Amino acid sequence: MGFITFLVRRILHSIFVLLGLSIVIFIISRIMPGNPARMAVGPRAPQYVIDEMSRLMHLHEPLHVQYYYWLRDALHGDFGTSLVTRRAVADDMKEFFPATLELTLFAGVIMAGGGIFIGILSAQHKDKWIDNVLRLVSYLGVVTPSFIFAIFFLLLFGMALEWMPTMSRLSPGVSPPRTITGLITVDSLLAGNLTAFLDALWHLILPGIALAMGGLAQESRITRSSMSDNLTKDYIASARSLGIPERVIMRRFLLKPSLIPTVSILGLDFAGTMANAFLVEFIFNWPGSSSYGYSAMLRKDLNAIAGVVLTMGVVFIVVNVLVDIVVGLLDPRIRLAPQRGE
Numbered sequence: 001m002g003f004i005t006f007l008v009r010r011i012l013h014s015i016f017v018l019l020g021l022s023i024v025i026f027i028i029s030r031i032m033p034g035n036p037a038r039m040a041v042g043p044r045a046p047q048y049v050i051d052e053m054s055r056l057m058h059l060h061e062p063l064h065v066q067y068y069y070w071l072r073d074a075l076h077g078d079f080g081t082s083l084v085t086r087r088a089v090a091d092d093m094k095e096f097f098p099a100t101l102e103l104t105l106f107a108g109v110i111m112a113g114g115g116i117f118i119g120i121l122s123a124q125h126k127d128k129w130i131d132n133v134l135r136l137v138s139y140l141g142v143v144t145p146s147f148i149f150a151i152f153f154l155l156l157f158g159m160a161l162e163w164m165p166t167m168s169r170l171s172p173g174v175s176p177p178r179t180i181t182g183l184i185t186v187d188s189l190l191a192g193n194l195t196a197f198l199d200a201l202w203h204l205i206l207p208g209i210a211l212a213m214g215g216l217a218q219e220s221r222i223t224r225s226s227m228s229d230n231l232t233k234d235y236i237a238s239a240r241s242l243g244i245p246e247r248v249i250m251r252r253f254l255l256k257p258s259l260i261p262t263v264s265i266l267g268l269d270f271a272g273t274m275a276n277a278f279l280v281e282f283i284f285n286w287p288g289s290s291s292y293g294y295s296a297m298l299r300k301d302l303n304a305i306a307g308v309v310l311t312m313g314v315v316f317i318v319v320n321v322l323v324d325i326v327v328g329l330l331d332p333r334i335r336l337a338p339q340r341g342e
Contacts, residue, residue: 010324014317021313022074026067029302039083039302074310080303084295089307093289097311098182099169100281100288104274105183106204107212111273112266115216116259119223124250126228134220141217147279150210154283157206165203167285174199207284211277215269219262226258260330267323271316 029036037053038045045053054060058069073079079089122134158166169184170176177187177196185204188197230236231254239249278290289308296304 006328007321007324011317011321014320018310018313018317022071022310023067025306025309026070029306030063030066032300032302036302039300074306079307079310082296082304083301084292084299084304089303092292092304093307093311094182096287096289096292099286100274100277100290102169102183102185103204103207103211103281103286103288104270104277106208107215107273108266108270110208110212111215111219111269114212115219115266116223116262118216118220119262120227120250120255122220122224123227123231126224126231131224135224138217138221141213142221144213145279146211146214146273146276147283149213150207150280150283153206153210164206166206169200169203169287170196171199171203207280207286211273211280215266215273218269219266222265223258223262226261227254230254230258256330260327263326263330264323267319271312271319274315275312 035050035054037050037057037059041049041053058066061069077090079093081087082089082092085092118134118138122131122138125131153164154166157164165171174196175193176184177191177193180187180190184200185197188194188200236249236254239253240246244253274290276290277288278294280286281288281291282294289311293305293308295301296308
């Protein structure tokens with residue numbers, strides 16, 4: 001019960017954070033120069049249309065009443081109409097968000113698998129030439145922005161060598177599967193369309209790796225540091241003194257506690273990757289919500305900005321809760337600590 005109480009408390013805290021984020025977005029939308037009603041209907045709309053929109057947006061009401069109606073609509077998925085696409089923002093997010101989610105999930109798999117593997121390999125060969133090479137590569141990954149990798153991969157593998165596709169989610173001649181989740185790779189597998197699945201996966205490689213490089217380098221450094229620190233602990237020395245094979249020590253006694261800081265940072269990197277994917281999506285012409293939000297910011301499309309920011313906020317909350325669950329499974333002290341205090 002202690003771990004459940006901990007999770008419930010974290011979820012409640014996250015809800016308050018999301019509520020605070022919605023207040024900030026609403027206030028920004030009201031203090032921005034210009035009439036929100038005129039921005040919603042366009043600069044050429046007649047005055048009676050603006051007055052009607054002002055009434056529908058409750059702009060004649062006090063600010064807290066406006067926020068109540070705005071939040072009520074937002075909770076029902078109604079963020080208004082986008083000035084860029086002239087469609088409901090909710091419909092735009094349904095169309096664009098799955099592309100960003102698919103790209104970020106692919107990058108997250110690369111970050112987790114590649115970062116942990118490199119970190120373990122580096123820790124096993126600490127201070128040897130393999131460790132030095134891997135640490136140098138990790139430093140380069142940390143200090144280099146994702147869009148630099150995206151441009152490099154685009155120019156080298158896409159244009160110079162022509163090995164990989166450089167734009168869109170599918171090749172022109174490949175028919176997309178029926179939309180179920182919006183993730184083309186998942187929908188292709190559900191439909192049994194192996195051709196579309198392989199083609200979609202092929203299109204994910206370059207932008208996914210470019211987006212994952214920073215997080216991969218970060219995870220590898222943290223995993224190496226954590227494992228190197230735990231290697232000096234007494235319980236590892238005791239296990240070695242009992243003659244337990246080194247591979248068993250690494251797998252059963254060392255890896256699990258060493259992954260706790262890695263998982264914590266991985267969750268933040270994953271959520272941050274989704275929020276910062278707009279340049280990579282722009283470079284590879286990826287039709288995702290990040291590039292949609294970037295266009296909305298350039299055109300001061302407040303409704304679209306609110307929809308994108310709140311969606312990213314929900315992603316941060318969900319990822320943080322999942323990280324708490326995983327860390328609690330890796331470290332029993334988190335589950336048992338509340339019980340010991342009772």
